[in-house]
Amino acid sequence: MLKAPYVYIALLLSPFVLALNDGLARTPPMGWNPYNAFLCSTTEQQYRTAAQKLIDLGLSEVGYQFVNLDCGWQGKARNASGGFTWDTTAFPSGIPALSTFIHNLGLKFGVYSDGGFFSCDFVGGTAHYIGSLGHETSDANSFAAWGADYLKYDNCYSGSVSYTPPYFKFRSPLHAVSPTDFVNFNPPIQIEPHYVTMRDALAATNRPVIFSICEWGVQDPARWPASAVGHSWRISNDIGPPASWDNLFRIINQVVPLTQFAGPGGWNDLDMLEVGNSGLTTVEQQTHFAFWAAVKSPLLISTDLTRIASNSLNILKNNRIIALNQDRLGKSISFKRRYTNDHDIWSGPLADGAFVAVIINWQNSRRSLTFNLADVGLSSADATDLISGSFLGRINQSHTAVLEPHGVMVLKLSGTLTPSPQPSFQFYNAASSKNTLIGGANIRTVTSSVSVVGFIGNGGKLVFNEVDGGSLGGTKLVSIDYINADFVFSNTACSNCRNAFISVNGGTPVQAQMPISGQSWDIIFSGYLVSLSGFKAGKTNTIEISNPSAFTPDFYRIGVST
Numbered sequence: 001m002l003k004a005p006y007v008y009i010a011l012l013l014s015p016f017v018l019a020l021n022d023g024l025a026r027t028p029p030m031g032w033n034p035y036n037a038f039l040c041s042t043t044e045q046q047y048r049t050a051a052q053k054l055i056d057l058g059l060s061e062v063g064y065q066f067v068n069l070d071c072g073w074q075g076k077a078r079n080a081s082g083g084f085t086w087d088t089t090a091f092p093s094g095i096p097a098l099s100t101f102i103h104n105l106g107l108k109f110g111v112y113s114d115g116g117f118f119s120c121d122f123v124g125g126t127a128h129y130i131g132s133l134g135h136e137t138s139d140a141n142s143f144a145a146w147g148a149d150y151l152k153y154d155n156c157y158s159g160s161v162s163y164t165p166p167y168f169k170f171r172s173p174l175h176a177v178s179p180t181d182f183v184n185f186n187p188p189i190q191i192e193p194h195y196v197t198m199r200d201a202l203a204a205t206n207r208p209v210i211f212s213i214c215e216w217g218v219q220d221p222a223r224w225p226a227s228a229v230g231h232s233w234r235i236s237n238d239i240g241p242p243a244s245w246d247n248l249f250r251i252i253n254q255v256v257p258l259t260q261f262a263g264p265g266g267w268n269d270l271d272m273l274e275v276g277n278s279g280l281t282t283v284e285q286q287t288h289f290a291f292w293a294a295v296k297s298p299l300l301i302s303t304d305l306t307r308i309a310s311n312s313l314n315i316l317k318n319n320r321i322i323a324l325n326q327d328r329l330g331k332s333i334s335f336k337r338r339y340t341n342d343h344d345i346w347s348g349p350l351a352d353g354a355f356v357a358v359i360i361n362w363q364n365s366r367r368s369l370t371f372n373l374a375d376v377g378l379s380s381a382d383a384t385d386l387i388s389g390s391f392l393g394r395i396n397q398s399h400t401a402v403l404e405p406h407g408v409m410v411l412k413l414s415g416t417l418t419p420s421p422q423p424s425f426q427f428y429n430a431a432s433s434k435n436t437l438i439g440g441a442n443i444r445t446v447t448s449s450v451s452v453v454g455f456i457g458n459g460g461k462l463v464f465n466e467v468d469g470g471s472l473g474g475t476k477l478v479s480i481d482y483i484n485a486d487f488v489f490s491n492t493a494c495s496n497c498r499n500a501f502i503s504v505n506g507g508t509p510v511q512a513q514m515p516i517s518g519q520s521w522d523i524i525f526s527g528y529l530v531s532l533s534g535f536k537a538g539k540t541n542t543i544e545i546s547n548p549s550a551f552t553p554d555f556y557r558i559g560v561s562t
């Protein structure tokens with residue numbers, strides 16, 4: 001799993017995106033899946049109703065095309081010839097008939113299976129719906145014969161080889177699995193081959209089938225790279241249910257080191273939408289949808305469309321936000337700057353030469369928020385508010401708007417894009433002998449040319465000495481290169497992030513909430529920006545990094561603006 005050379009490829013070269021190049025998913029897939037609303041308790045009628053609702057509510061018209069099965073449709077045993085079966089009580093007409101119904105509405109049909117023995121369920125792994133491990137060719141042929149246009153491929157019961165389930169006693173024990181291995185975020189085997197086998201089985205059917213890799217981000221699929229295996233890959237554990245703002249925060253941090261891997265034919269999947277479901281305010285649903293769209297996640301509605309509120313429906317139907325997702329350039333927004341506990345700025349390019357900036361209000365209060373254009377490298381541009389559609393005219397240096405609690409500003413920046421002056425930095429290596437390491441802080445060698453200081457926090461401190469404050473001192477922009485592989489699958493105090501407290505010359509520390517830089521401790525995030533005051537003129541400044549109650553990231557170097 002550790003593939004050290006990626007560090008430098010990711011850092012120094014523009015990303016090379018290896019895609020399947022089979023012409024599918026040139027833009028992120030859009031559609032409906034029941035899971036966030038109905039879990040695995042699904043019926044044929046629910047799918048038929050949802051398909052009809054996509055038409056009646058005008059959702060198919062704006063791009064939502066797929067009606068996808070999720071867990072709960074399958075049988076619990078294969079048939080006499082080893083074929084895939086379905087639950088004939090919940091699906092009395094059968095899957096081929098459902099597929100025909102959906103196709104006759106002009107929509108596309110997706111199936112769901114699992115690269116393990118049994119699939120996922122919502123009863124702690126006790127349902128034992130059949131999985132496809134060891135049956136890939138036969139199952140891919142069945143799915144293609146039924147008219148599947150999409151396969152979501154999950155990862156339950158896939159990770160160990162220690163147990164032979166009863167009905168496999170007479171078959172090869174090769175694919176046996178432990179009954180305790182329902183969900184394993186740290187499996188003892190490589191998961192990628194399960195997906196490669198199914199990719200090849202699907203390709204052999206000659207039916208175009210979008211392959212959605214759903215292994216929750218274990219073993220860092222973006223870096224396999226999953227773009228050579230499927231058309232999208234989940235980057236994280238489930239978004240819910242239940243939906244929550246904290247879950248969004250966990251997933252947003254997790255995509256920070258992955259945005260460069262998205263491109264036509266292969267997308268980071270931030271999981272299905274919670275728009276329309278309880279647990280998020282309407283404003284939070286808007287922020288969720290805009291971010292998912294701009295980061296080029298698949299947009300799979302996952303709510304009960306017979307009961308959706310009109311404000312949620314309007315969020316899903318906003319053509320300007322959908323256009324961001326379906327932009328043919330296919331570049332994700334990327335993380336630009338975090339004003340800790342205040343707001344995030346992400347931006348990225350669009351096919352027409354414009355840029356989009358997405359600004360998230362982390363404050364859970366209605367407030368005035370000023371977006372500095374310099375944070376996306378510009379000093380002036382024509383701006384359009386993509387949520388409302390209003391043209392804001394030319395904005396110079398900054399734009400201020402009132403944002404709702406956890407609200408979002410989505411600006412299209414177009415016209416003549418005037419760049420802002422680029423700051424230049426003087427860099428100081430954390431492992432320099434000029435620095436002071438206190439408590440447990442110590443130097444770790446990453447490669448022959450990169451050393452970092454780790455174990456900062458919980459008593460450990462790193463002090464940069466002899467930092468140049470220039471001829472005036474005052475406030476400086478500081479750029480931090482760091483490593484943080486403290487990734488998580490469930491929420492923590494700082495989910496997929498770590499806090500560093502940074503103090504200049506013993507002054508009040510500034511909190512920097514720093515997202516993960518990858519899933520291994522050799523992938524550097526370059527250029528986390530924080531503004532620090534209290535510099536004196538001359539070369540006698542100190543910068544101290546600490547955290548009283550947790551560890552900070554490992555620091556590689558800091559740059560101080562000159």
Ligand SMILES: *[C@@H]1O[C@H](CO)[C@@H](O)[C@H](O)[C@H]1NC(C)=O
Binds near residue numbers: 079081083085142
């Ligand atoms: C078994 O299932 C497969 C796939 O659904 C199907 O094609 C085949 O006809 C079934 N065979 C029997 C004997 O039911």
Ligand SMILES: *[C@@H]1O[C@H](CO)[C@@H](O)[C@H](O)[C@H]1NC(C)=O
Binds near residue numbers: 393394395396
């Ligand atoms: C930005 O500058 C342009 C050109 O100087 C001016 O026309 C425009 O009104 C300014 N916009 C704002 C919001 O001040």
